[in-house]
Amino acid sequence: MKIASWNVNSLRVRLEQVTDWLTNNQPDVLCLQELKMTDEEFPIEAFKSIGYHSLFTGQKTYNGVAFISSRPLTNLITDLPNFDDPMRRYIAADFKSEKGEIIRIVNVYCPNGQSLDSDKFVYKREWFRKLQDAMGTDIKTNPNTVLVGDFNITPGDIDCHDPLKWAGKIHCSDIERLILQKLMSEGLFDTFRHFHKEGDRYSWWDYRGAGYRANEGLRIDLILSSSAMMNKVQNCWIDETPRKLDRPSDHTPVVAEYTV
């Protein structure tokens, strides 16, 4: 089973890149973030025409998350449990493998937070607290759980191109890294880092100042696997191909492959 996560920064603008990527890579489940469109505008037919099913929760202008899957997913949830929030940042569903194993997949667009002294950071902390509770429950219910998405936190200095410049800043602060560690203490593992110990590997690069060409990036898009799924993971990689295209998203896909 191949799972991928990609913050597309407007599905309207990136649709052709996404359908091309699906055709070329044939994942079982592609998890999208930052759709920036309403459910009425979602391009179901474009995905259907290349053999993919869609589940999504969107809103005008901001946020929005979706599953694009080779087979229908079940047990859909589009709200972070126990958190009343109009922002469309959470979607979860079950994938049934060819062997009949059920995999719980949770796809998130975590809050940015803006800065540590912002009201938006209070919201980020609260949102992560609720996500942690939900993941604890999910992993107990089904040990075969994968949490993917744009976390808007670098796990460590190795995931930041310039730790001195970013020290204490949003995405790279100690408090955010503790929040991520607490979430992962529910039994989740950084799948890319398991296979790749080297630095200078990122999933996001600023549009400004030719950030991609200089490889000035952050690794904030993660695939977190439960221990049961870590026992089945074959490989995990970042695919920089879409970041080199004209009019790219500022993020690029992260992919993991499992034997299930």
Next chain:
DNA sequence: ATGCCCGAGAACCTCGGA
């Protein structure tokens, strides 16, 4: 210096992103 670029929505600028 909190900008440089980008997308969306309402106008030709502001907001939010990371």
